Amino acid sequence: MRWKYGLPLIVFAGLVLLFAFGFRLDPREVPSPLIGKAAPLFSLPRFVDPQSQAGPQTWQGAPYLLNVWATWCVSCRQEHAYLLQLKAQGVRIIGFNYKEVRGDAQLDARQMTVQAETEFAWQRIGEWLRDGGNPYADLVVDLTGRTAIDYGVYGTPETFFIDGAGVIRYKHIGPITRELWEKSLRAKWQALQGGQ
């Protein structure tokens, strides 16, 4: 019966293992149920021409990253420079601007007309792209955030990895950094090229 002396130690070791695993998980990262499913269709106004619309049906045929961002999002500013480098490496990035005006905690969009909100959003996005560079092959604007709900967006930035057939293969939550790209995201991107 001497083994019983070791029982607390075994319990303790079990707890250490459990915590070593559990505390590495980030509860802020909510796994997306959309992985492996077709990217939900939508038609949103393009930044270059608000009269024309674009969506996954426009972009399919080749893999792309769908990058959800806004100018009021600090982490988006952080990843912006690296997105430009990715574009230079030939990565096709589609921008998805999320609640440019009403998402900004510093503003009260309830006082604005839709017309004024639209003009203000285009002005802010235009300044951002002019000052920081434009990494986007195409850019659509979701002023209300309604389309983003279909993608399960709950923050910015978020980046969806979508293959040439229009299927979501991966979702990255948070800014894309060089470190993350080289460690894991590049492989996810390259995997999109083969899978059609």
Next chain:
Amino acid sequence: MAARLFPRETLKQRCAVAAVVAAAVIGLAPLAGPLGQTAYAAGQAPEERAQPLSDPVLEARALALGRQLRCVVCQNQSIAESNAELAHDLMNEVRSMLRAGKSEAEIIDFLVARYGQFVLFKPPFDGRTLLLWVGPFLLAGVALWGLWAAVRARNRQAGIPPLDEAEKARADALLADEPLRKDLR
């Protein structure tokens, strides 16, 4: 003289008791968690950007449904209670779906398809959540078994012999609160 509950505490026994208590606490902790959260969340500030429905019955249904859905931004609040932007957006989405005649189940499916089962404060009972639902009871069971085994081992170790017939009769009499014979006192 009554047998002491803890005749001689050895290191072994203390360890066994400690392990049993730890297992019981860990096993029961998940049960206490949700209660504490609800009490906390109920005291939050009211919504600012809500667009309540004019029909009070429909609005009550929207709020009841919203309280079952987790806000993915703040995580420990429901979308009915949270002040996060996305929670307002989702509450307004719930409202417009209710107004369009959608059922509660359809709305829950809509949100689970986009944000995953994580949005459900009460996860469904299925294969993946089996441990979540059964785990606490399993651990409590293990803890009780451990306690029983430890007490039994202790009594055996303390050398308390089982009662013979006469002792048993006397114990029964004591328990039945009958007046005792003088020679037994």
